[in-house]
Amino acid sequence: MKAFLVEKDSNEQIKSDVKDFEKPICGENEILIKVNYSSLNYKDALSSIGHPGVTKVFPHITGVDVAGIVEESKSSIFKVGQRVVVTGYDLGMNTNGGHAEYVKVPSSWAIRTPDSISDKVIMTYGTAGLTAALSIQELIKNGINPEDSTVLVTGSTGGVGSISIAILNKLGFNVIAITTKIDKEAYLKSIGANEVIVLDDFMMNSSKPLLATKYDAVLDTVGGDILAQSLKQIKYDGVATCCGLTASYELNTNVYPFILRGVRLIGIDSVECRLEKKQSAWEKLAGPWSVECLENIVNEISLNEIKDAYSKLLEGKAVGRYVVKIA
Structure with a gap:
């Protein structure tokens, strides 16, 4: 699969680019997600330069947000074909993240995506x-x-x-x-x-x-x-x-x-907060708190454009949100 990979070379220098990477294997109580959209966050940008407070495991795939479809499930919580969203926890930090065609996560990290919101829109919101x-x-x-x-x-x-x-x-x-x-x-x-x-x-x-x-x-x-x-x-x-x-x-x-x-x-912490709290917030964003000006806020990019977007985030030049179209 294609993924945005961050690596350390033999001189401990950080390098990052889109590369072919082995598709993850779904384990017990895990789900494999076919990724449709991800997004960019400041934490992703820090991970891309090997910030030790964010990422210590290399090679590593960035992306703390992911929205897609369950491709495989070894969990009683989700079935194949269900739409899910994952944000926070260790995703995109030391667990391979959403800037890839597939990602596996513990089923306890995922939430069913509300029917009234698309994967692109929910990733425009993202973390x-x-x-x-x-x-x-x-x-x-x-x-x-x-x-x-x-x-x-x-x-x-x-x-x-x-x-x-x-x-x-x-x-x-x-x-x-x-x-x-x-x-x-x-x-x-x-x-x-x-x-x-x-x-x-x-x-x-x-x-x-x-x-x-x-x-x-x-x-x-x-x-x-x-x-x-x-x-x-x-x-x-x-x-x-x-x-x-x-x-x-x-x-x-x-x-x-x-x-x-x-x-x-x-x-405010969105990383480890209770799933019920996250679900409540997502339901609001998909319903009464949904905003009409998202097109003014969002910049849609591809995997190949992530590196340039990270530079803007780290330099304080980014405006609005970046969503990454994967599928």
Whole structure:
């Protein structure tokens, strides 16, 4: 089968390209999936350069997301011919991932794809869309209501940020986007941002422990000083969700937002969260939270175009989501 393979040569140098690779053999309690679509995520890009915090096993096939049809099943959970989606767990990290014509996974990792959504659309959402949906579920669960709430979205041109903006807008939130890419203001407004802020302006007065309150909630995808600055501006009893670290894994902040304004910071993990939670999020994305502007967000590529797309992701030049058409 064809697969995007990451290898280490005899000098410990990382190399990657599309190559022929042995088709996986389905084991006990596993399913073999004929892949129709996969997608690209920042974690995939890190895996492609051999980042030790992501991938330690070589040769390795990237792709933390996969959607396709069960080709073979040695599980009582799934039958041949069923459509399934897999995101997270160890897929695409140290277990060969979805950037291949076939992938095998434990049956406990897979979810039946909702009938109302295509494989391309569910991969346009992918881990990014799932993370966005899980974040928004937490905002709503913690009292952030669409009718009267302003939500700040960081990392707004990325996959999670873009999809979050689109969903929040559909639900009726007032959405403010932060970006370093001011030339993408029209793009951000086309997918649902009511206002776009340049990052340099947002980071003014960053040395102050608290700032004037502006936002009911923050949906943060980048971490670091941007999240710290966001926390200082959340209104009383507000909420911030945190799901990414492209700016930094460190958070240099103080306790004032938490003890003077009752702000809550909630971590979002789409990798190991319960299947029931994932299923609920997918059902929302396939139904009431589905967005009409996905074509503005998605870039469809082939296996042969993955390497160039990874470069854009790692350089911070990517906009929206990349889906990989396999079949």
